[in-house]
Amino acid sequence: MSAGAFTAARGAAWLEDLDPRMKLCWLACVSLLSVVLDSVVGLGVLCALSSVVITGLRMPARAWGLLGFVLAAIVWGTILSQGLFYAAEPRTTLVTLLPPWNLGGWQLGGLRLYREGLTYGLAQSLRMIAVTLAGLAVCLSTTPPRLLAALTWLRVPSAIGFMTVASLRFVPLVLGEYQTVRQARWLRSGARQGINTRPWQPFAQMRVGIALLVPVIAAALRRATALATSVAARGFDPAARHAPYPPLRMRLAEGLALAALLATTGAIVAAKVLYWLYVGEMYYRPTLRPLYELARSWM
Amino acid sequence: MNDQPSAAIEVERLSFTYAGREQPAVRELSFRIRAGEWVVLAGATGSGKSTLLRALAGLIPHHSHGRMEGSVRLFGRDTRATSASELASTVGLVLQSPDDQLTSTSVAAEVAFGLVNLGLPTKEISAGIAAALAGVGLTQMADRSTAELSGGQKQRLIVASLLAMRPRVLLVDEPLSQLDPVAADELLSTFDELRAAGMTIVAVEHRLDEMFAKADRVLVLTDGGLLGEASPGDPALTTLFDKARLRLPDLPQVMHTLGKRPMPRVDDALAMLARRESRDSHDSYSRSNSDGAPRSNGKVLLSSKQLSFAYTRRGLPVLRDVSFDLRDGQRTALVGPNGAGKSTLLAVLAGLHRPTAGTIVCGDANASDNHVARDRDRSQRTSRPGLVLQNPDLMLFCDSVRDELALAPRERGLDERAVDIMIEQLAGQIGLANELDSAPLALSQGQRLRVAVAATLALDSPVLLLDEPTMGQDADQVDRLFAALPDDQIVLFATHDVRAITRHARRVLVLADGVLIADCTPAQLLADDELLAKARLRLPPLLELRRRLGLAGLTVEALSRELES
Numbered sequence: 001m002s003a004g005a006f007t008a009a010r011g012a013a014w015l016e017d018l019d020p021r022m023k024l025c026w027l028a029c030v031s032l033l034s035v036v037l038d039s040v041v042g043l044g045v046l047c048a049l050s051s052v053v054i055t056g057l058r059m060p061a062r063a064w065g066l067l068g069f070v071l072a073a074i075v076w077g078t079i080l081s082q083g084l085f086y087a088a089e090p091r092t093t094l095v096t097l098l099p100p101w102n103l104g105g106w107q108l109g110g111l112r113l114y115r116e117g118l119t120y121g122l123a124q125s126l127r128m129i130a131v132t133l134a135g136l137a138v139c140l141s142t143t144p145p146r147l148l149a150a151l152t153w154l155r156v157p158s159a160i161g162f163m164t165v166a167s168l169r170f171v172p173l174v175l176g177e178y179q180t181v182r183q184a185r186w187l188r189s190g191a192r193q194g195i196n197t198r199p200w201q202p203f204a205q206m207r208v209g210i211a212l213l214v215p216v217i218a219a220a221l222r223r224a225t226a227l228a229t230s231v232a233a234r235g236f237d238p239a240a241r242h243a244p245y246p247p248l249r250m251r252l253a254e255g256l257a258l259a260a261l262l263a264t265t266g267a268i269v270a271a272k273v274l275y276w277l278y279v280g281e282m283y284y285r286p287t288l289r290p291l292y293e294l295a296r297s298w299m
Numbered sequence: 300m301n302d303q304p305s306a307a308i309e310v311e312r313l314s315f316t317y318a319g320r321e322q323p324a325v326r327e328l329s330f331r332i333r334a335g336e337w338v339v340l341a342g343a344t345g346s347g348k349s350t351l352l353r354a355l356a357g358l359i360p361h362h363s364h365g366r367m368e369g370s371v372r373l374f375g376r377d378t379r380a381t382s383a384s385e386l387a388s389t390v391g392l393v394l395q396s397p398d399d400q401l402t403s404t405s406v407a408a409e410v411a412f413g414l415v416n417l418g419l420p421t422k423e424i425s426a427g428i429a430a431a432l433a434g435v436g437l438t439q440m441a442d443r444s445t446a447e448l449s450g451g452q453k454q455r456l457i458v459a460s461l462l463a464m465r466p467r468v469l470l471v472d473e474p475l476s477q478l479d480p481v482a483a484d485e486l487l488s489t490f491d492e493l494r495a496a497g498m499t500i501v502a503v504e505h506r507l508d509e510m511f512a513k514a515d516r517v518l519v520l521t522d523g524g525l526l527g528e529a530s531p532g533d534p535a536l537t538t539l540f541d542k543a544r545l546r547l548p549d550l551p552q553v554m555h556t557l558g559k560r561p562m563p564r565v566d567d568a569l570a571m572l573a574r575r576e577s578r579d580s581h582d583s584y585s586r587s588n589s590d591g592a593p594r595s596n597g598k599v600l601l602s603s604k605q606l607s608f609a610y611t612r613r614g615l616p617v618l619r620d621v622s623f624d625l626r627d628g629q630r631t632a633l634v635g636p637n638g639a640g641k642s643t644l645l646a647v648l649a650g651l652h653r654p655t656a657g658t659i660v661c662g663d664a665n666a667s668d669n670h671v672a673r674d675r676d677r678s679q680r681t682s683r684p685g686l687v688l689q690n691p692d693l694m695l696f697c698d699s700v701r702d703e704l705a706l707a708p709r710e711r712g713l714d715e716r717a718v719d720i721m722i723e724q725l726a727g728q729i730g731l732a733n734e735l736d737s738a739p740l741a742l743s744q745g746q747r748l749r750v751a752v753a754a755t756l757a758l759d760s761p762v763l764l765l766d767e768p769t770m771g772q773d774a775d776q777v778d779r780l781f782a783a784l785p786d787d788q789i790v791l792f793a794t795h796d797v798r799a800i801t802r803h804a805r806r807v808l809v810l811a812d813g814v815l816i817a818d819c820t821p822a823q824l825l826a827d828d829e830l831l832a833k834a835r836l837r838l839p840p841l842l843e844l845r846r847r848l849g850l851a852g853l854t855v856e857a858l859s860r861e862l863e864s
Contacts, residue, residue: 145408162402169404177693183651184694187686188754189710211696218740219692226399229353232362234460235387235416245415245424246408 015056015141019250020150022258023138026053029265030134034127036272040119042299043126050133057141067136071129078128079121086117094118144168149244159238166227170220178216185212271295307468307499308332308355312369315350315359324350325523328369332516334467337490337500339510339531341545342520344743348503351520352470354378355501357386373468384417390468391461395476395771397453406432406448407441409456413464431463435489449637451482455489468499475506476771479637479795480837483509505773508548508798508839511563519543531563546775549798549841549855556859565843572862574848597627599660600761600789601648601684606657608647616655617643618813625762625789630781632804632821633793636835640813641793642689645764648791649686662761684762684791689770691751695739700731700750703739707757721757729753729783745776752780756788765792769799778802797836800824801853809834821853 015023030050037043059067083094091114098111142150144165151161185208250258275295277283309331316323325347332338340348353359357378360367371378373389381389394400403409410431414424432438435455440448448456454474461469469490475483487509494500494513504510511517511531519526519539526543529536537555540547551561554568562568601624608618617640625631633641647654658665661683688694697703704722713721726732729749734742739750748768755763763784769777777796781803784790791808794800800807800821807824809817811833817824824830825842838846845851845858852858 143408144404145411148403166402169401173398180688180690180693181696184688185696187649187651187688188694189707189758208696211698214696215693215740219690223399226394226396227402229358229362230392230394230400230457231402231412232358232383233356233387233390233392234413234464235384236412237383237416240416240418242415242418243421245411245421247421 015053015137016058018056018141019248019254019258020138020142020146021153021248021250022254022261023142024150024154025258025261027134027138029261030130033265033268034130036269037127037299038123039297039299040123040126041297043123043130047126047130047133050130050137054133054137057137059140071132074128074132075122075125078125079118082121082124083113083117084111086114086120088116088120091116139168145246146248149246149248152242152244153248155241157238158236158240158242162231162236162238170223173223174216174220177219178212181212181215268299272299275299305333306331306372307334307336307374308501309372309375310355310369311372313351313354313371314366314368315354315363316366317350318364318366320365323523325354325520328525330518330525330528332499332501334374334499335494335497336516337494337514338502339507339514339517340501340503340520341507341517341540342543343545345522346520346543347523348520349472350523352392352472352501352503355468356390356392356470357381357383358392361386387413387466388417388464389466390470391458391464391466393454393457393461393469393471393474395473397450397457397477400457401445401453404444404446406437406443406445406456409445410460410463413460417464427463431459434462434493435459436485449482451478451485454478454482454486458486458489458493462493467497468501469493471500471502471504473504473771474502475504475509479835480797481835484837487513508550508563508841511548511551512840519545532560532567534560537561546773549839550844552855553841553844553859553862556855557862563840565840565847568840568844569847572848574862597629599624599626600662601625601791602658602660603648604658604660606644606647606659607655608643608652609655610652616813618647618654620657621810621813621815622657623808623815623818625791628787628789629806630790630804631792631806631808632800633791633808633810634795634800634824634834634836635810636833639810641810642766643813644810645686645766645791645793648684648762649764650683651686683760684764685755685758685760686764687748687751687755687766687768689766691748692740694751694754695747698738699736700726700739700742701735703750703754704735704757706754707759711759725753725756728785729756730779745772745779748772748776749780749783752784756785762789762791765790767794768792769794769796774798795836797825797839797842801842822851825853 030046033046034043037046084097093112094115095113096110097113100110101108138147147168148161148165151164152158156164271291272295274283274288275292278288278292310328313328314323314326328347328351340351342348350359353363354367354371355373355378357371357373359365360379361383367379373381373386376385376389378386401409402412407428410428411424414427419427428441429438432441435458437452437455437459440452440456445453445456454477458469471490474486478486483506490500490502491513502510502514514531516528516530517536517539518528519536519542521543527535527539529539531551534555537547537551546552547555547561548563550565550568551563554571555561557572559568559571562571603624604622606618606621607616609616621644633644635641643652646652648659695703697706701722704725705718708718708721722735723732726735729752731746731749731753734746734750739747742750752763752765752768768780772780777799781790781799792799792804804821807817807819807821808815809819809824809830816833817827817830819827819830824834824836825838825846831838841855841858842853845853848862850858850861852861
């Protein structure tokens, strides 16, 4: 059996060829760091690294465009909402969009854009983008068999590993079926968007919109039942632990890169923990002052 | 040395009642199946066939909630006392839809799934994958993604994933229902080879024409009980089928009508009929059917002129210069191999896609610009043909059959009185008058198809398009559906089912690689081997007999009359 049997069918870009355990570790590290880091610079670097990694993926130009649009929408939406509605103090007004005014005896506070809010929004959006890109890089570059093998190797219970992989396989099918149901709705009466287009009847719209999910859910349940029967008949035991298959072999370079990744992540987390202990007045060492300064400025 | 007991399966007084039900799904079943035997389970919907298969596979009682009485023994071992992994290496189960059974996206990984569950070492797994794929002729596909396989190949892949676990019994639940005739033939050949190698096969299948020619024995179930058993050529089987209200396959039915043994194989039937094959049978057969292209003087109600379509602007065209007219009352079959463009043509005609070139005229209106991306006026909807999709379940989203039928007329602005009259009329016509308040998705498969058809007829369009209405349906359901359609309704249906073509179409359009390559009668299609091959169609046993005897009739009734005279 050739190794190609378990690699990506689209032709292996470098990311697709990478050991799946390393990719899962990458996702875990990015997720951890996006929580640990507070500095916009640090989060920006993390986001940039995630962006570099995802370029190892082969996607059509249209998909890249869509991804860029979604990420830009996340950044814009998060920054703007935090900039306008930032409530913590201190806060510095950058622009006053609406001055305070009196409305029939009610004093309204006006609408302002705050500098701290924009910074906070930028940090939040960078967190989301870093994790989203890392997650996409892992899911889109790893075939389900290799992902399952990596999850098995990482001692993830069989039931969870299998469910993860099965859902990756079935998500496109379910989305396709929802599209078919929308088409069927049009075929059945001519409603363009698959829902009742009478804007003056919002509840009717909602009811029909939910109704369109019924055949999709019914089909998903039928498929889940058939799959459960099929895997049970093939001896699948969710409580059992098996050796990963296909066998995973990590190359030396991958091993070194993984060690570097884990060491860097560990060092950053350790630095932040020491900084938090210092800020919380629980632990202080004068020799660690450069580290505190580094953590405060860049992490 | 052979220490196998002669019985592969022994069922003793087996009853099973699902949790929450009062009536058992199967009751007091007792029978034995010998090793290497091919047995077909026949019975109407709800007769307990699938429950019995689950019990034979050991899923009952291991993976089912309910009460089981009696016993099932596989090669002498009681399934209750056997672990799931031991059962998996003794018996394999193939279900109806291959897509629903695939666990992986890679061919090799799919086969590996069961072997990993058995806890085998890596080397044995790799060897097992190679051997199993070779066993079903998919060695060359080992490195492929499952998405690249055809329906037949996927079903064979499932068989391979089971064979890798080296079972001695293979249980198959309607494995042919989703396959075209050529793919079904390939799968049956695989089963044949397995049986020759000693595998015991137990099959549930609606397409009995193909299955009967292979089977050693048929067990007939009714209401969860065993009505009786007989070999496919045994006259007793006719009585059993009558009692169970089942339809015999076409060839045995003709033989029975002629007072002969109901032989399912063509060679046996020919010997039984004592009629020699005429040397020039094929010539006379062809001449008898060379009556020219189908003619009709009715009004043209759907016209496709130079229709072309591609899914993307720079993509390859899926349809190229397709031109034809459909006239008043005409029922036309659309045939062709998978990927020929049949479903796409129906979707373009119905307005789901905008044609890249050409025109569609429906009734008196130009329908080319009336498509899903543009249609804003629902009153114009009837100027397009109505389409029933391949999976009618995805067309049902209302709480009751009544609401499904009322959807289109209500949205067209008909008053409630007119809507009620229309519902009653449609429900009566399509045989659903007693199910108006039932939830559509709770109905049987045949009834769900008829609800989707009736809901489409409610559009009041002059043309009805059906995408694979025979897929997953038994022959009776298909006959019932066509019988329920109004006589003056134009119907264009895509199908691989030769029986449905001969019974329900007067005209056949053959599509290959997006090009209309033939416009003929069913008889002309059946006379042309090249055309049949291009359309990936196979003659069922009855029509094979017809061909070899040089007869003209296309249906059971017509051929029986011809043979009697």
